[in-house]
Amino acid sequence: MDFALAHIPYDQLAKLEVKMDDFLSALQMIEPSAMREVFVEVPNVGWEDVGGLAEIKARLVEAVEWPLQYPDLFTQAGIRPPKGILLSGPPGCGKTLLAKAIASETNVNFISIKGPELLSKYVGESEKAVRDIFRKARQAAPCIIFFDEIDALVPSRSAGTSDSHTSERVLSQFLTELDGAEELRGVLVLGATNRLDMLDPAIIRPGRFDEIVEIPLPDEAGRAEVFRVQLRNKPVDGEVIVQELAARTDGYSGADITALCHQAALRAIRRAVHAGEEPAGNSIKVSIEATDLEAALQTMSR
Template sequence: LHALRRVLGSRPALSDVQVMNRVKVTTSDLRLAMTEVKPSAMREVAIDVPKVRWSDIGGMEEVKLALKQAVDWPLRHPEAFIRLGITPPRGVLLYGPPGCSKTMIAKALANESQLNFLSIKGPELLSKYVGESERAVREVFRKARTVAPSIIFFDEIDALAVARGSSHAGGVGDRVLAQLLTEMDGIEQLKDVTVLAATNRPDMIDKALMRPGRLDRVIFVPLPDAETRRQIFTLQFRNMPIHPSLHLEDLVTRTERYSGAEITAVCREAALQALQENIAAEHVTDTHFLAALDAVTPRIPQSLLQAYEKYQREHGGARA
């Protein structure tokens, strides 16, 4: 139909025979069709993939590279993995303080990879009825295999994969974890399906899930450093009229220990300060940002950051 519309749009006066002779389906027609026709197996779990790109995330270059290695490389260069006799990473765990772009990274991966993306919120699979939670986990992986290559994203996976023996809900947590472990690395092979998980509490996740072959890559996403904060401010300033006298480096210095979400909140609060001062304001100035920094303070305690650093020392994992 795309090919037919293209021919009729360029030469509307052609006869039926001439149209049939001219219509040729091209690769671009097939690509357009694939954007409109979705796999039927994805209808129940289809989500509107946000238009977030890698360029919308400031810094985090090591995290982006690790995700490209786990998702893009096996699809784009399968012969390289075969040549070296290795299997691609099966899963990636992102952990770190709240507000450090873990979920946003998953959104960018869903958009950039153009793969079928199944987003699962940890607690939504749990049910009070015996066997229902395990069936829900099994169904997620069945759909992912059906529409492979695909990505399963578990947000707040600590709610779903809590360490065995620590659950008090009639053993539901232990059974769900057992089902998750067998789905990821059991008798039935998980082919062309990548598992991406995010958590703020890596210490609560069962150790069996963290071994190679399940969550191969464990990546710490720390608070943004100076360069990352500079990039976050630059991205925020794209749509914000900033007064020429504003000193970006001064803001970068003042926002040490701020998370990415808190830096975004600072920019939003500064714009609101400008509107509060004058509803017809055309620029956001240094004064507005100073007031915003007083209103939005870092909320991640030092004790939590030390706990992450201790976990990283004990369990390894790349650092973003």
């Protein structure tokens, strides 16, 4: 076919056929996007998206923002800022959310890595991936590297995981990078785990993850805050009493409360659609009412 032609005759086009060979040659040119490079971003989650946890927010600002903003004060005081901070607590309590919020609020670069993903994506060369991530972070400094579900990446050596060879190589690469002769200047390593007990103890020695921040299940006041955040941009009927909902959701995590609000919103949509189908009803408006939240609460606590 002559590609220089402005117009390709129809009978030629009709004869076009994609063969196996074409796929094979294309395969050589395309690289899986995940391998191309480590992805640097600034997430769009702010403090206002995290309900409660005021003390923890303040602590993260100290650990992340201050060293970048007032490095001289740290030098004067003769200490170095923390290298690594580990967020630990039950699932759904906002660890991932907090990590994103701190990155976007301080406006630093953010490299987010999921422990299990790294292991499966870079089979056989996970330790090289770890090295690349740290190299990339140094280039992108000031930068936060966030290792989510880090227990999968550096499990305890005694835990007897299936592929202990890989995990040992990854662990030692990880420690090398953290201890690195090359100062990790402007790079903060954040980790998050639901299973602190599964982590290799070498990881949480001072100078590596200097600090472990416990993120507990929210108390009643905390739950009210999460309800406020989750209902903030929703069409809520004035009568919904957040305080009462918080009192009745003992043991719920932030993620549970989010799911509850989602369920309630779905119910409201269903009602609006049905109302719109009736001959009389023509204006479809969604409004989440106390009864929707009540029903969602009933379903979830069953």
